[in-house]
Each structure stands twice: as C-alpha cells, then as structure tokens.
Amino acid sequence: MDLDAMLEISNQCIHSEPPVCVASCPVHMDILGLVSAIEQKDFAKAYKVMESKVPFARLVGKICDHPCEKSCVRQSIGGSIRINELEKLVVALGYVPPKKAFPLPKNKGKVAIIGGGLSGCVAALELDKKGYAVTIFEKSTRLGGSLWGYEGKGLEKEILEEELSIILQKGIKVQYQTEVLSTDLEEYFKTYDAIYLGSAKWNQELNVDSQTFQVEKSPLFVGGKLQVKNSSIIHSLSSGKRAAVSIDRFISKTSMLASREREGVFQTKLDFKIDKVATLQSVEKSATVYSEDEACLEASRCLKCQCNECFNACVHMQRFNVTPDSYIRSINHNERIILGTHHANKMINACTQCGLCKEVCPVDIGMKEIIHATRESMVLKGKMPPSAHDFALKDMQFSHSDYFSLVRKQPSKEASKELFYYPVIAFSAYARGLYKGSGKTGYLFYPGCQLSATHTDYIGEIYKHLVGVIKNKDADNDVGLYLGCCGAPADWAGRLDLMPQSVAKIQQTWQEMGEPTFILACSSCTATFEKYLPMIKTISLWEVFDTYGLPEVDIKKGKRELCIHDACATRHNEKLHENIRSIAKTLGYTIQELEFSKEKAKCCGYGGLVAYANPEQACDFVKDRRQESENDVLVYCAMCKDMLVKGEKRAYHILDLIYGNEQNPNTLQKMPTLSERQNNRKRLKQTLLKEIWKEEETMDTDTQYDFTLHLPEQIVALMEKRFILASDVQKVIDNALKTKERFYNPKTSDYLARLRIQNVTYWVKYEEEGLNITVKDVYSHRMEVVEN
C-alpha cells in the first residue's frame, strides 16, 4: 500500500480544523478549551487557556473587541456565544498571579521597542521570552498607551499598573520620556539588531509587508495601530506577537515566511452545519458580569464546532476513539514498524468496511478502501492475526466444498415429463415453466451461502417460483441454480490469495452455462460480483420479484409498520432500495425510513467479518441500530437479520414477509447456530437434488458416529461464542473413545479430551453414559503443546 498517499488523505481530514470563532480571533484563542473549562466550572483552567495565547490576559480579557463573536455559527440560532462576557468572568474568578520565573540569559540579540503601548509591551514580552535583550523607548512617563483610555471603563487603575509592572519585573529596560523620530533610526540601528515600531503616529510613510510586518528587508518592524489601521485591541496585540516572531526569525536568519500562512485571522475549512441544531437564546446576565451558573449555561450553548460527521455516525470510530486523521496515522505506524507490537491490528480488524464514513464526510474521506488495502498488506507480510478470520474462512471453504457447491441447469423437459398432466400443469406455474424448457440457461439463481444457511427452506420455493414467472414471460431462457459462496469473506479478510479461487470458479461456471444472468439474493454477493466479476450480468432477486411478480401469498392491506434496515453493501443500489420498498408495500406493510438509510445505511456489524474478529464491536453496531426505532426491522440480507435477531431486535427478512412467515410478535426469534448453518447448507443441497433434479446424493456427507451427542443449551451458547462447531466436538469425542487419550476425574466421573484439528486444539469435557455423551465444557487454543 502507498503509505504516503494514505497519509495525504489523512491530511485532508478537517477534524482538527478550528471553528470559525478561533479562526477569526487574531491570536487563535482556544475557545473550545475555554468553554469546556467553564462548563466544568474550572475557571483557573479557563484562565490558563486564555493566558496561553493572550499576553496581559487579565487586561485584554475585559476589553477585547471580540471579533470571534461576529463569526460564531450560533449567531442565527439564538445569538453568538458571548465569549467576551465569559472571558470577563474567567478573569474575575480564574486569574492566578504569575509565578516568579528565573530569568534566562538574554544573549540572542538586542531589540529596541519604540512605543510602550499594548503592542509594544506584547512584542517586548515575547522577545524577552525568546532570549533577547529588550529596551522600550516610551515618550510619556508610563507604559500602556491607549490602555489608559479604559481606566474606569472596564479596567481599574491598580490592575492596569500591576499588570504593566510585569515588564519591569522581567528585567526589560524602559526609557521614559524618550521620543524617537524617523531621523533617529539610523543611530538606533547601530546599537540594536532590530527595531519594533509600535507608536500610534509616525512622521514618515512606511512600506510594511502585510505578512511579516517588516519594512522593506530592513531591521525595522511595525505593529500596533500604525500597522493594523484600526483601534482593535486584539488586532493590535496580535500584531505585536507576530512582529516578535518576525524579529526572531530575522535575527536568527531563518525563513521569514515558512509555515505562517495561518497567522492572524484566516479562513477555516470547517463549514459547520447547523441545519439540525435547535435555536437556543443567549443567556442574559443578571448583574454586571455573568454568575458562575450563567456562564456555565452560556458555555454549554457553544456547539463545540468540529467536524465529527463520520465519528458520530460510526460506532467503530467511537469504540476506538479515532477520526480518520488519527486513524490513518495509526495505520501508517502499524504498517511501518518492523519490531514491536502492532497496536492497531485490533482496530483495523474492527472496521466493518461499510463505507458510511465516506457518505457523511464533507471532503469524501472513506476508511473502507484504506482498511481493505491495509488488511491485504498485513496478509502479504504475514502480519494478519490468524485468529481474526480463521473461522469465517474455514466456513467459506466449507461452502466451496462439495457439501454445498452445486450447479444445475433447469430440469429438462424430458426429465420432467410426469409433471405435464392435469391437474399439475394447470395449477403449477413451475410445471408450465419446465414444459417450456429451452435447454438454454438464460438465468442462474445464486442464493449465496448465508441465505442458504439461514433461510434454507425458502430456496427451493424461490427457485420454482423463478422458473414459473421467468419462463412465463421469457420462454427462451431457462433458469438454473448455483449454490456456492461468492468469496466475500476472503475479500473482507484481505485474502487476495483466496479471491481468485472463488472468482475464477464462478466465472468458469458462467461461461460453461452460456453466460447467463445471475439472480442474486445477497447484498454481499452483489458487492463481490460488482467488484470482481463485472463481466457477469446480474439482477437482484428482489427486482425479479418486483417486476415478474411475487409468489402467491396472502396479501392484505393495513399490515403494520416496519422500519427498513438497508444493507450497507448495496448502499448505492437505488433500484434495489426501491424494489424492496415496493415489495413491502405490495404486501401491505407501511415503511418507516430511518435517518441512516439507503446510501447512508448503517452496517449491522457483520461486515468486514467484524462479527468474528471483534464480537464486542459487532455488538455495538447492532445496539446502535436497535435503538433507532421501536418498530421491528425489515431487512433483505440474511446476515443483517442474523445480527439483529442475535442482538434481540425483532427482524424479518423480506422473504419472511413474502412467504407469510412474519411470526407472532410474542414468540422468540431464533437464528441457526454456526453448526446448524453448515448442516443447513448440506441439507439444502441434498433436498434440492432430490426434489428438483431427482438425484440421490451418492457422496457420503455425514460422518456417522455410534455415540449420541447431547449439547445442553448453555454449551451451545458457549460454542457459538467460542466459534466451536458440533462437528469438531464430535471429532474430539470420537478420538477419545477410540484411543482413550483423555483425562478422567474420579470424583465427578467426567472425561476431558483434546484433539488438534488443523491449527486449533479443541477440548471437550463430557459425561459418558453408555453411548450417550453429554458435553459439559468446550474450549480451544491455537497454541501448540508439544507432548513428549
């Protein structure tokens, strides 16, 4: 993976872009930090926030002309946050006298400051801090300049004097009653490395650079009123700070311009959306300043403007407390380290690759592709934790195997002869469809592995219905059947090596069958076909139902309302969304649209194999969905239903509605276990072969054991949680019975046996009563124990 290109994407993320209030504050006061401290009623902390950007914060906090408020996004919805009023209270409650600092050597150079007003004093303080020997030349007898205009109008004399005395405390020299004129400059240049001009008036036109405040490459720098050309306190203060930066760079001969684009007021890239924000009026103060409670309330009106669109929509980012900027940086680190722990592995395997983040991001950043590429890279480097996807991949191999895989053309006319008699032919569209058999497979019904595993009994019915309705309208094209797995698990797991195996097999079958259109019923299959098999024409089963007609079922109007959970894999498939809604309406249901639907569909937690790699994370996804509506959920992906039902949310597959199997709301919904799902696939293949193609399966699919296995309910639950199949438990017990390799507990009469199957050792504790085996515990480990 191109890590640099990936980092470039992280730089595009505007999560850390400041809110407009901060961008329009000339010194970029951390207003978010300020309001959160106020909300916590930690005024000392709030004062620290002010102080870190604003010299003389104790004065400026009371008289700042607050340009931040003019741009606040709250303006039109209840009024701008009263930042200035908040600051006043912070100064009153949070001011702490500065600690006496040990003076540093002033050996970096000498600077003269002309004019001891606010900007001059600020420049002096900043340069002093940087290690310059500073002298202020002030024509009057006191420092502060126009600040004295606020005496009694917001500032008290004592406080003004106390604050300005900091200059002297720092050891900055001040020469009072010294007026410097333009004609004197030459003389000053001889003694000083640079001069800051902060006087309000000057007897000479100066050509000042708007970014560096430097006068034509000379050692003269200008700030204050002369430079900002208005009477704004905060702009003046900012100019003193910025000129100090320039002077430092000038004297230390570093770049005058590098990384200063965002000094002063700038345009933030953040465009905070307020369409969903309710109006809330500003808090009025009941006295001359806010009370603590009033301030707290006002601070809480602040929207803390920040781009968190993806974070708010994604429980994965929430669980790991990341946004794509930091997420990508962690991936980058994870990918580059050679020795040491790959701390981001867990996070990378907990993204469902659902693609929602990209849908909500104002700058189009999506984690799906990045996560996919990262997983591929981890696999290639041998750094993918084997346990993460092992079970899912083994299950996929099962689906690829002869236990499930099956390709059949529509039963031939010849083979179906016995159906072509009255009354069968009259009442069965299926029989009529077979009668029209052309021998040319125009369609191939591909239900996919998960639907077949969990909604097994519908598959044969659907197949017959398809033959009936399709042949009725399109006599040329027969409908075949193809059971298999599209390979989505390999794609999610980043297993590029396994992908061709699935894809090539499907493509070959497609060619052998004369390039039929695939009828797909699973959202993940749809996505996989789009990505890896673009040459194959596909149509969704729901579109076939919607256009060719539904199976004959009881259609009543006025059924209840269901909310739709769209499948994230098909978020861009508008036609599909419409088909599903149209089918539900035809069947008499009312649809509730969720906020996150269609292209903004939220994942059920199964995507990206998160249900295997990080079940807790998968659970967050279900919970998130569950709380969106009181209504029961309508889904059209077998795994969505599985996840929701397991998360105790009543969910119906669209097939449940079509075939009239929407259960009584009081009965418990249950999904097949992992073992049952494999058995269901086996059973499906056998049943279809027998019932539709009249073939008896010759292959010995079920190993017969002479013992009977009893799995108590809590053991079944444990097996699900630990991804252990009944077939593995059987193998362990079979081995134990045959070899006597097992432990025995004389006290409880329990046996404990182990068997390594491929890369996992399974342990089973059981009780034996004749041929009846009752399991009492199951567990496994991947670590290999050397027994010798």
Add this chain to the structure above:
Amino acid sequence: MENQTKEVKWLCDKCQEALVLEKVKVRYLEGNFEVELLKCPTCKMVFISDDLAMGKMLEVEKGLEDK
C-alpha cells in the same frame, strides 16, 4: 502460565496415572516457550484447563499475533 495444581484430581485415563507438573514446550507463530504444566508421566499427554486456555494462553496468543 499459572500453575494448575488445583486440577490435580484429574488422571490420565489411558495410563491410570496421576498427573505431574513438568516443563512442557509450547509454541505459536514465532514464539517458543517452556512452561510448567500438568501431564501424564507415562504417555506425556498434557492437561490444559478452560481457565488456562481461555485466559493466559489466549492472551499470549493474541500478543504473539500482534508482534
């Protein structure tokens, strides 16, 4: 790995022997360790409890997987 002496009640069923604590080699991915585990002194079959497998062992496995 924790010592499993509280599990001594188990016997090797094949050899009818009480288990003894002994150094056993375990390995996973790039990791090779020697740990004291209970095993049958005769046939060397090693005993691993649920707590050990799903606790410390799982933790070590995860740690090695992230190396």
